[in-house]
Every structure is written in C-alpha cells, then in structure tokens.
Amino acid sequence: MRLSERPVLTEAHIAKRVREIANEIAHDYRERELTVVVVLKGGAIFAADLCRELRVPLTTEYVRAKSYSGTESNGQPHIEIAFDEPLKGKHVLVVEDILDTGRTTSVLMRQLAEHRPASLALCVFLNKPVRRVIEVQPNYSGFTLGDRFVVGYGLDYEQRFRNLPAIYDVRDFTPSQ
Numbered sequence: 155m156r157l158s159e160r161p162v163l164t165e166a167h168i169a170k171r172v173r174e175i176a177n178e179i180a181h182d183y184r185e186r187e188l189t190v191v192v193v194l195k196g197g198a199i200f201a202a203d204l205c206r207e208l209r210v211p212l213t214t215e216y217v218r219a220k221s222y223s224g225t226e227s228n229g230q231p232h233i234e235i236a237f238d239e240p241l242k243g244k245h246v247l248v249v250e251d252i253l254d255t256g257r258t259t260s261v262l263m264r265q266l267a268e269h270r271p272a273s274l275a276l277c278v279f280l281n282k283p284v285r286r287v288i289e290v291q292p293n294y295s296g297f298t299l300g301d302r303f304v305v306g307y308g309l310d311y312e313q314r315f316r317n318l319p320a321i322y323d324v325r326d327f328t329p330s331q
C-alpha cells in the first residue's frame with residue numbers, strides 16, 4: 155500500500171475548518187458548560203485542536219473505541235469508558251475522528267445516553283455518509299468524504315500515520331480482516 159502524493163485535505167484547509175466548527179460550537183453552547191468526550195485513539199488530534207479553538211469553559215473526558223482491523227470494520231465495537239466525573243446532567247459533546255458505517259458511534263452514543271447527560275451531541279472530523287449501515291447523524295461535521303480510506307490527522311492504517319498533519323488517501327491497500 156502507498157499514500158496519495160498530494161493531501162486530500164491540507165493542513166491549512168483543516169485548520170480553517172476546525173476554527174469554523176469551534177465557532178459554531180461555542181455559539182451553540184454559549185449558555186451551557188461543555189463536557190467534551192474525546193474518542194481515542196483517532197479523535198485525539200482533532201479534539202486537541204478543536205478544544206484549543208473553543209473559547210468556552212469546558213472539561214474533557216476520554217473513551218476508547220476499537221472497531222477496525224486494517225481497513226474493514228469488524229462490526230464488533232469495543233468501548234472502554236472510565237470517567238472522572240459522572241456525565242449525569244452534563245452537556246456532552248462527543249468528538250470523533252470519523253463516522254463511517256456508524257456501528258461504533260451508535261453503540262457509543264447509546265452507552266453514553268445511559269449516563270443521563272442533560273444533552274448529548276456528536277462532532278466528527280470526517281463523515282462518510284455513503285458507507286453508513288446504521289443511521290447516525292452528526293451535529294457537527296468537518297468534511298464529507300465518499301467511499302475512500304484516508305489516514306493522517308489522527309486517522310490510522312494499522313496504527314500508523316496518525317501523526318501526519320494532513321489527510322492522505324490510502325492507495326493499493328489489501329484489506330486485512
């Protein structure tokens with residue numbers, strides 16, 4: 155496998171969009187204190203940039219979701235939740251790298267809803283609506299992509315490439331299931 159020579163989304167393009175989403179969120183939550191729930195590992199880099207652009211009071215919590223091996227979802231998401239503070243009564247914004255089939259996110263959102271937050275919303279950096287198997291709608295979305303596999307800015311291929319500052323297409327991959 156190899157990566158596209160040119161980024162699909164450049165650093166500048168990403169930074170501009172992250173600022174726009176942060177402004178939108180800050181406006182929507184101007185009267186509510188936010189609890190940002192970062193979905194590891196993929197959401198870490200997007201969330202770090204987003205939180206620094208969010209000029210509103212907030213706290214952060216982290217969950218870990220695992221669903222992929224290679225480029226195909228195995229359909230059995232595993233979610234690890236360990237919160238410092240209960241989410242009950244909080245205004246929770248889940249921050250994820252990508253919404254693909256929706257399997258991981260639907261399970262995660264259902265589990266978080268059981269904690270009885272005052273509100274629960276979803277912010278994804280990338281959205282691949284054509285890949286959806288389970289209906290999930292993000293409240294905030296950075297960019298919409300077609301059916302392609304990308305890496306960088308937190309997104310991995312077999313744990314690699316998360317550190318790339320831009321988004322690249324993966325070409326010639328052999329799905330490992």
Ligand code: IMP
Binds near residue numbers: 196221227251254
């Ligand atoms: P879903 O359960 O199919 O929605 O899978 C969501 C998870 O799959 C994401 O959190 C990513 O870890 C991974 N994923 C989906 N599409 C891509 C991609 O294009 N690149 C890298 N990881 C992806």
Ligand code: MG
Binds near residue numbers: 196222310
């Ligand atoms: Mg992944």
